[in-house]
Amino acid sequence: MITSYSFEKVVTSSKTEKMTKVASFLSDMGLGIDDDVEFFLVALDGDKIVACGGLAGNILKSIAVSQEHQGQGVSTTLLSELVSLAYEQGRFHLFIFTKPENYQMFHNAGFYQLTSVKDRVILLENSKVRLDNYCQQLSKLKHEGDKIGSIVMNANPFTFGHRYLVEYAASQCDWVHLFVVKEDSSFFGYEDRFNMIKAGLSDIKNVTIHPGSDYIISRATFPSYFLKDEGVVNYSHTAVDLQLFRNHIATALGITHRFVGTEPICKVTRFYNQQMHNWLTTPSIDSKPVTLVEIPRKEQEQRPISASLVRHLLFNNEWDELHKLVPETTYNYLRELFSNEDSEYQHKRKTAITTSSSVAPVAL
Structure with missing residues (x-):
């Protein structure tokens, strides 16, 4: 029994x-x-x-x-x-x-x-009913227009590259909805990432920054324990995440376009960008297509600006070089976070230094 x-x-x-x-x-x-x-x-x-x-x-x-x-x-x-x-x-x-x-x-x-x-x-x-209730709340933030953009952003931390992507989307759209990845699997926690994004975009008026949602599925939390092949994991993650986005989130907000930066290095992110063409733009009886707009990454000294490069400079105390890659709001925020040698982030920084000896793959 x-x-x-x-x-x-x-x-x-x-x-x-x-x-x-x-x-x-x-x-x-x-x-x-x-x-x-x-x-x-x-x-x-x-x-x-x-x-x-x-x-x-x-x-x-x-x-x-x-x-x-x-x-x-x-x-x-x-x-x-x-x-x-x-x-x-x-x-x-x-x-x-x-x-x-x-x-x-x-x-x-x-x-x-x-x-x-x-x-x-x-x-x-x-x-x-929870997903339906979430979408009903989103619909209250809907803006009218022929072209409503969207961006999903981790910003670990927020850089000039992120700023450039949002500026471009905002210039092309009547309104832009920006979703911050909720999971705390990044070096910087969700609250700090959200604060840096909000401060770095305060002057762009046609953007709504949405708090993190469990319906934006992070690759870090997607299971691999029964999907053994990495290719199957990547395919299944993109399919689940993008179907939720298109059929529910985009529908609730009237989103017509999604903006991403090109991915020159990280093959996982590049695969995700490629799959967006399939899952967002293919005609479907469930929802309207969402046009994907992929723009070249912003560069600094002929090198793509990336959050991973900023973290590398941060770990090595190269603040002057870091300053070239992030808005003043991010720079000041990071300075404050690392001002105390006994802070949580100083501890995480020292741990990261001992476990990583090179720049991680470029990722927004």
Whole structure:
């Protein structure tokens, strides 16, 4: 009976024998563990793991039930316990990426499909109205015009390159909607990135800067534990993210164009740009096409301006060179962040120096 099982939380960073057993169990089930998983909840029959599920932020990952225990209600109880654990930590808006054949199991536990990539992955969340409610709130910020632009921006940190992209979009459009990537998987946290963007664009009047949203899917949080091939991961991520954007966000705001900078170095970002042509512009019965506008990166001394280069200069205390690549607002903000040798960012900077010896791939 299901009541004979006990449940136990296992923290991934613990490096204990229990965590080793979790990894072994998942491996036997053909699954891996994404780096962002914080902990697992395991169902035990005695000391044997018969099911487990992980939590990474507000995303449930690596859900598995042993073959001999399937059909006994273990998965439903496991999901209920895992969701309760997430709620205890104040995480109420939950997602699951999974294989299409697992839909019914998660739907029975209160999750509803948002979008899918045929034969690859489906995205579900624990509400059937939250996305609609979000889009209704967005629609209140809709601006009229023949050409309504959009930009999705991480800005880690905000540079003249970002500023150039927004200036160009604003000059071409009646209005521009800028969405800040919410996930805190970058060197600079979401709040600081948002503040730098807002300060750096304060003089451009036909731009709305939208707070971060869980419906802008970050590549950093997209699962790879059941999509083993990197090409499949990249394809599935772009498909999920861009379908949500086109069918829901763009529709709510009347967006007609999306603006991006060219990607000369990072192959993942370049692939994403290429896929935008397919997912945004192809005719569809679900939503109007969104025209993609790709403009050359702004350069400084014949070199593309990138946030990764700015971070490299920052890590090496090359403030004069850094100053050439960022607006005054960003420069002053960074100076303030790093003014205290005991600050969180100084600690992160020292850690980054020890783990990286070269400039990272160029990325906006």
